[in-house]
Amino acid sequence: MALLLFLSATVATCSSLSVRRACAPPRSPGTRMDGPTGGGQLPGLVVLDLDMCVWSPEMYELWDMPSADSVTRGNLNGRGEGVTGVYSGSSLIRMFPGALVALQECHDGVHEGLKLAVASSVRSLL
Secondary structure (H helix, E strand, O other), X not given: OHHXXXXXXXXXXXXXXXXXXXXXXXXXXXXXXXXXXOOOOOOOEEEEEOEOOOEEOOHHHOOOOOOHHHEEEEEOOOOOEEEEEEEEOOEEEEEOHHHHHHHHHXXXXXXXXXXXXXEOOOOOOO
């Protein structure tokens, strides 16, 4: 599924090439791929780094505080329209499509029993 593709990219290096691989079209719910544990089993806990794995750009590169009137709106994978990004000055902060799919799948319960966490560290005010 998209989550496993995304996780593989996250574990690899989170390089832009890896993130593009994570943006492959999602598979239908209930379909599993063999992951690193083999046999199609998912780990019990997945921790995602935010910068360059969930969104871009990295927060340390930004200087302006985003505001509610600097959002961009767009399609949320066929679930209506919503916020797809926000500007910090002239830089657009946006979630990678594969990350959105992975989070939506977790919210929908596609990966039963999987716990999801996010982590980040930055020494800026943003």
